[in-house]
Amino acid sequence: MSRIRLVKEQASPLVPVLAALPVCACMAILGLPALGNSTATAFRALFFAACMIWIVPLALLQRALWRRDVAWLPSALALLAASYAMSVLNALLGQRLEIGLGLADSYHWNELVRGLDGCWLPMIAFCAIHAVAVYYLSLQRAQLRLAQALAHARDAELRALRLQVNPHFLFNSLNAVSALVSAGAGRDANRMLASVADFLRATLAHDGRHEHALAEELALTDAYLDIEKARLGERLQLNMKAGPDLLDAAVPYLVLQPLAENAIRHGIAPLSAPGRLDIRVERAGAGLLIEVVNDGLRPDSATAADGTGNGSGIGLANVAERLRHLYGDAQSIEAGWRADGRFQVRLTLPLRRVAGATAATHRADPVTPAARIAA
Amino acid sequence: MSRPIRVAIVDDEPLARLALRTRLAQRAGIELVAEYADGDSAAGGLAAVRPDLVFVDIDMPGKTGLEVLAGLPRAARPMAILLTAHDGFALQAFALAAIDYLLKPVDDERFEEALERARRAFPYRCADVAPPVGPPATEWTRTFTVRIGNRIVLVDAAEVERIEADGDYATLHAQGKTYLVRERLQALALRLDPALFQRVHRSSIVRLDRVVELRSLTNRDALLRLRDGTLLRASRTYMPALTQALAQRQPFIQPNSPSVI
Numbered sequence: 001m002s003r004i005r006l007v008k009e010q011a012s013p014l015v016p017v018l019a020a021l022p023v024c025a026c027m028a029i030l031g032l033p034a035l036g037n038s039t040a041t042a043f044r045a046l047f048f049a050a051c052m053i054w055i056v057p058l059a060l061l062q063r064a065l066w067r068r069d070v071a072w073l074p075s076a077l078a079l080l081a082a083s084y085a086m087s088v089l090n091a092l093l094g095q096r097l098e099i100g101l102g103l104a105d106s107y108h109w110n111e112l113v114r115g116l117d118g119c120w121l122p123m124i125a126f127c128a129i130h131a132v133a134v135y136y137l138s139l140q141r142a143q144l145r146l147a148q149a150l151a152h153a154r155d156a157e158l159r160a161l162r163l164q165v166n167p168h169f170l171f172n173s174l175n176a177v178s179a180l181v182s183a184g185a186g187r188d189a190n191r192m193l194a195s196v197a198d199f200l201r202a203t204l205a206h207d208g209r210h211e212h213a214l215a216e217e218l219a220l221t222d223a224y225l226d227i228e229k230a231r232l233g234e235r236l237q238l239n240m241k242a243g244p245d246l247l248d249a250a251v252p253y254l255v256l257q258p259l260a261e262n263a264i265r266h267g268i269a270p271l272s273a274p275g276r277l278d279i280r281v282e283r284a285g286a287g288l289l290i291e292v293v294n295d296g297l298r299p300d301s302a303t304a305a306d307g308t309g310n311g312s313g314i315g316l317a318n319v320a321e322r323l324r325h326l327y328g329d330a331q332s333i334e335a336g337w338r339a340d341g342r343f344q345v346r347l348t349l350p351l352r353r354v355a356g357a358t359a360a361t362h363r364a365d366p367v368t369p370a371a372r373i374a375a
Numbered sequence: 376m377s378r379p380i381r382v383a384i385v386d387d388e389p390l391a392r393l394a395l396r397t398r399l400a401q402r403a404g405i406e407l408v409a410e411y412a413d414g415d416s417a418a419g420g421l422a423a424v425r426p427d428l429v430f431v432d433i434d435m436p437g438k439t440g441l442e443v444l445a446g447l448p449r450a451a452r453p454m455a456i457l458l459t460a461h462d463g464f465a466l467q468a469f470a471l472a473a474i475d476y477l478l479k480p481v482d483d484e485r486f487e488e489a490l491e492r493a494r495r496a497f498p499y500r501c502a503d504v505a506p507p508v509g510p511p512a513t514e515w516t517r518t519f520t521v522r523i524g525n526r527i528v529l530v531d532a533a534e535v536e537r538i539e540a541d542g543d544y545a546t547l548h549a550q551g552k553t554y555l556v557r558e559r560l561q562a563l564a565l566r567l568d569p570a571l572f573q574r575v576h577r578s579s580i581v582r583l584d585r586v587v588e589l590r591s592l593t594n595r596d597a598l599l600r601l602r603d604g605t606l607l608r609a610s611r612t613y614m615p616a617l618t619q620a621l622a623q624r625q626p627f628i629q630p631n632s633p634s635v636i
Contacts, residue, residue, distance in 0.1 A: 244588070
């Protein structure tokens with residue numbers, strides 16, 4: 001049933017024309033030996049032209065049957081009957097030509113159904129080729145559509161996962177600004193607003209792709225950390241480092257920022273003493289290693305050992321889910337408390353460059369043609 | 376400076392004009408002479424009033440801020456500080472020789488810095504005020520005085536890799552150690568040799584020879600990687616000066632420098 005429904009969708013008039021081509025070619029080649037004989041050539045030409053004309057109503061009939069979801073057996077019978085009738089009419093035309101050429105003086109009704117193969121077989125062949133071609137095309141189209149649907153579904157899921165990460169921080173920041181204004185610290189409020197604007201500009205510059213350059217992610221995370229630094233002051237100590245030649249590496253959009261947010265919200269913010277957050281990006285073989293380590297209060301319960309027991313579960317699970325969607329088995333993420341009492345998240349991704357990275361660097365940076373500055 | 380700097384404001388939003396007016400009212404040596412709420416009235420008004428300095432919003436109904444400035448004859452063009460809520464105009468702004476380019480919302484440090492730039496440029500732009508005499512090149516800070524408890528420590532400027540803003544103070548990063556200086560980053564920026572140090576962000580100054588990688592970002596900011604792997608954001612408003620300074624440095628450092636991996 002689904003096959004017929006798929007066939008119904010396609011309506012290109014080019015398909016029957018293309019299906020007729022091999023049939024015509026065969027008929028023409030079979031007619032070649034008769035070229036010397038003018039009478040035989042005339043008959044061949046008549047049959048050829050007649051077949052060509054019959055193919056039009058035959059193709060229309062075939063399409064009408066598909067469109068009405070007629071099952072294959074009745075369709076085949078109907079087509080066979082129709083093409084048989086057409087062949088008989090062809091034979092009649094042949095006899096008319098015989099009379100015209102003076103080879104016969106009247107119609108021979110008893111011979112009408114003899115020697116139909118020259119006409120009926122090509123038409124059956126045409127119907128078969130037409131059916132196969134249409135079926136193949138619709139199958140291809142269905143597969144394409146299925147692939148697109150899967151891609152859309154994956155895209156939507158990633159989008160949804162991505163959006164969960166962001167907005168609550170905005171309200172926290174606005175709240176902090178409001179507090180600063182209430183306290184009369186206009187200067188700090190202004191500084192914080194500028195940082196929030198920086199972060200928004202960084203996120204708004206994003207074009208909706210699921211991956212961007214590591215440099216973009218680090219800058220975005222840094223803009224976010226500026227806000228947290230304004231909020232926490234001395235209590236937040238930052239250290240963000242990267243190995244050489246990694247800034248063009250492709251990473252998922254907003255992969256690091258939620259980890260940094262977790263580290264602060266669940267690790268450093270609850271501490272009374274200043275806490276340190278270390279973000280380190282390194283090359284690890286053929287992969288990219290991103291490490292986020294923060295001070296924090298290790299919970300007593302044993303369930304916290306896997307990193308899910310201290311409230312960081314949602315952000316971390318979200319990042320893990322997105323990594324799995326994007327890279328399958330080529331990624332890994334692990335989180336837990338280290339022996340030195342700090343919480344650590346390590347993720348590895350396949351190391352690839354973002355597309356058009358060098359071009360982007362050149363365009364945005366006309367003064368220094370090379371992005372790298374020799375040191 | 377014998378006379379105040381005459382300032383005009385061009386912005387279509389009343390609150391934005393209020394913010395500028397309030398900030399300007401707190402400064403000495405500034406006289407607000409005109410305000411315009413759209414590009415068209417500004418185009419005529421600026422030509423008649425001839426202020427020394429103008430704060431211009433770029434996105435306005437009618438003529439944009441850039442069009443207003445470009446429409447004035449070069450000789451009659453005041454010093455300009457451009458403001459915009461979103462980016463994309465930095466290069467055009469600098470083509471028009473704007474004094475500075477600010478992103479809204481503007482924080483106080485950044486505003487003061489822009490005004491300071493205008494103050495410094497003022498004597499050169501204005502024929503009836505004599506430029507200050509003196510050799511400025513020799514006055515750059517060579518050592519920082521840092522108080523650690525009861526001790527006073529001198530930190531050589533040549534050892535400082537970067538300086539980070541820390542509220543009203545600044546943190547010097549030198550050879551793996553940090554020192555707190557009781558001075559604002561913006562004040563420090565003015566005392567450092569621009570051939571060696573560059574302001575790259577509201578909250579950081581970097582020593583140019585520490586920069587090993589510069590990656591432009593889609594929002595026109597950039598990310599810098601220093602020799603020790605430290606990452607620093609460079610704001611787009613500092614980018615033209617930074618790229619120029621780095622380009623000028625290159626011939627001097629390349630011959631005896633280790634090659635990039």
